[in-house]
Every structure is written in C-alpha cells, then in structure tokens.
Amino acid sequence: MNPTMPPMDMASFQPEAMQAWLYSGTSGGLEKNLRFEPATRAPPAPQGNEVLVRVISAALNPVDYKFPEMGLPARMLIGMPASPGMDFCGRVVATGPLAKHLKEDQLIYGCPARPVQFGSLGEYLSITADKIAVLPNGVPIDNAASLPVAGLTAYQSLEGYVKAGEKVLINGASGGCGIFAIQIAKQMGCHVTTISSTRNIELCLRMGADEVIDYTAHKDLVAKLQERNVVFDCVVDHIGLPSTLYYQCHHFLKEDGTFVQVGASSIMTFLGRLGWPSFLGGGQRKYVAVMVKTDQKQLVQLGEWLAEGKIKIQLDSVYELHDAEKAFQKLRSGRARGKIVVHVSDPHNQNMESFGIGL
Ligand SMILES: NC(=O)c1ccc[n+]([C@@H]2O[C@H](COP(=O)([O-])OP(=O)(O)OC[C@H]3O[C@@H](n4cnc5c(N)ncnc54)[C@H](OP(=O)(O)O)[C@@H]3O)[C@@H](O)[C@H]2O)c1
Secondary structure (H helix, E strand, C coil), X not given: CCCCCCCCXXXXXXXXXXXXXXXXXXXXXXXXXXXXXXXXXCCCCCCCCEEEEEEEEEECCCHHHXXXXXXXXXXXXXXXXXXXXXXXXXXXXXXXXXXXXXXXXXXXXXXXXXXXXXXXCECEEEEEHHHEEECCCCCCHHHHHCCHHHHHHHHHHHECCECCCCEEEEECCCCHHHHHHHHHHHHCCCEEEEEECHHHHXXXXXXXXXXXXXXXXXXXXXXXXXXXXXCEEEEEECCCCCXXXXXXXXXXXXEEEEEEECCCCCHXXXXXXXHCCHHHCCCCCEEEECCCCCCHHHHHHHHHHHHCCCCCCCEEEEEEHHHHHHHHHHHHHCCCCCEEEEECCCCCCCCHHHCCCCC
C-alpha cells in the first residue's frame, strides 16, 4: 500500500508526507522550476472550518503560473517551497471542528480564494469548507475538477451585466473560461457571438455560440465589428487583443453596455484601459475588471448544471502526475481548447472509469 494513502480509520488520519510538485523559484518560467517530491511535508491537521482533502484530479489555470512568476509578492504571500494549482476534486480525509457537516471520504470539488502554498498538484490540500461543494451524483471527477476557477470566472463575468434576450460578444471563447462563458450566457438566454480562430469555430458553435467571428480571417477585427453593424449589450474579453477593442467599443457596444475584462497577457492592458480618460481617446463605455471569488452558491449551481447536462466540460487534455510539466507547457502555449486536467492520485475505491468522461 502507498504509505501516504489514508488507512480505513479516516477520523484519526493525518498524513505526514505526500507526493507533490514543488517550486521554490520561477526563473525562466514556472515549469522549468518544478520538481517532483515523492514524500514532502503534508499540510497540517485541519483547524476551525478547514477540510483536509486527498486530491484526485486537479485542473490548471493561467494564474497557476502567473501568480508564482510575480516573484516577491508570491513568495511573501504563500511561502516556498509551494505546490501550484487551485482547482481540485478529491476526497475529504479529515475535518476541523467547525466542518463536521462534511463526511470523511466524501467527494468534493472547489478552489481556494487565491493561490496557496499547498496547491492541488500536491496529494493533500487544506481548504475552508466555504470554498468547496459536494460532488453531485454522476459527475465525473475530472469534470468537477475543471469547474471551479474557470466556471466561477465565467459566471461572474456575465451575472449582473447581461440578461435574457441580450446580445453578448465573447473574445477568446475557446479557452478554459470562454467555453463556460458561452454556455452560461446561453443558459441566461442571451444571443452569443464569439471571437475565435478558424480551428475553433466548430467548437464554439458546438458549445452553443450563435455566431463566430474568425479573428484569423480579419486583419482589422474592430473594423469588421463596425462593418457588421451589430450592437452588443456586453463584451467579455479574455484576451486583451486587439489592443483597440475597448477604445473603439462604442462602435459596437450599447451606450449603457459593459465591457468586462477577464484576462490579458499583461496587467498594463487593465491599467491602460482603466486609466486612459475617454476625452483623450480612451474607452467610452463602462469598464469592469473581473477578479474571481470562490462563491459557494455559484460553485454548487455550476455542479448542478453539470449534473443536469445544462453545461458540458470540454477537456483539452488529461495528464498523469509525472507529466505535470507538459501540462504547464500546454497551458502556457495559450492554445488550449477547454480545460487541462492532471491526475494527482488514484481515486481510492472510486471507479476508474469515472475519469475522462466528456473528453
Ligand atoms: N480575472 C480573473 O479573475 C481571471 C480568472 C480566470 C482567468 N483569467 C485570465 O483570463 C484569461 C483566459 O483564461 P483561460 O483559462 O480561458 O485561458 P486559456 O484556456 O489559456 O485560453 C486559451 C484560448 O485562448 C484563445 N486565444 C488565444 N489568443 C486569442 C486571440 N487573439 N483571440 C481570440 N482567442 C484567442 C485560444 O484559441 P486559439 O488557439 O484559437 O487562438 C485558446 O483556445 C487568462 O489571461 C487568465 O489569466 C482571469
């Protein structure tokens, strides 16, 4: 038996060691600094409303390398060495005194509010009970692991900014967040247009988009949007490109519409778009920058939608734990079509066939 696997008496189980990918620096990129430790320190016993989880599957998000690569702030906030990864689905192995409503051995999914020292590319992590949801019956583990950060981000980029019958434009719709954004916007009753490359047109349509604009087919995307003469109620931007998209959005976004910025390759995109006044050529529409929160109600709702088949998971690729570096290389390529999953530990009495459904 694997020495770090929980024995049958779960109530008293507290692992001393675990297998994990660790980093202590990020020079040249996080993935070049990852090292696999077969028996490193496990998180401490859960206190208060904390839950100790044995991670079965983790899903990656760009923040998993962007945050560590901030350098000193990351080092000061979380400490080193650290394991990357926020999204997980796994089993409860121990609970703090205020989290006794969760049964040991229960399958749960979730993500911490921000990157942590014991991330989901380690066999065990500790998380507060308000950042998790119980896995609904029938939902595969890999699919639940894919949900938290990207699903919540998509939810929060739309709720309050669009309503049924309205038109939404989603830039970068084929990635981890975008696939959820298409489906949640359709759930809300919106008309969805996406901006995607030729190879992802079919994917976006399959996920529910009503129309797709191929960004690789138009040299001047903003001119194309103007020429189409369609006015949107909301623009959700995961990419930050083209750079003029926000500054020129008054040509294709309603006067009372909102431009929602989810992602960009540089913080300067957010700062420039936020700070450049409209009378000097800046954007003329309301600008909102999303900062995802682990909202438990939304996490539960997303799981229910998944169980009911109202949203589907698009897995780009699934890696075994020893291939985590390759998973990060794929993530950094910026070409993922949906979510990247890493199998962290065997599901422990869970039917192995539950892996990978939805591929
Ligand atoms: N604000 C927040 O709280 C928050 C939360 C989560 C994520 N984010 C950020 O949001 C961004 C998206 O995250 P993600 O997980 O969706 O990333 P991702 O999965 O890595 O996105 C990859 C997708 O982006 C598409 N893409 C790349 N360049 C494009 C372009 N010029 N135009 C249109 N599509 C393009 C790619 O399609 P092609 O290969 O076809 O180009 C690919 O399918 C990242 O910057 C991330 O850091 C922010």
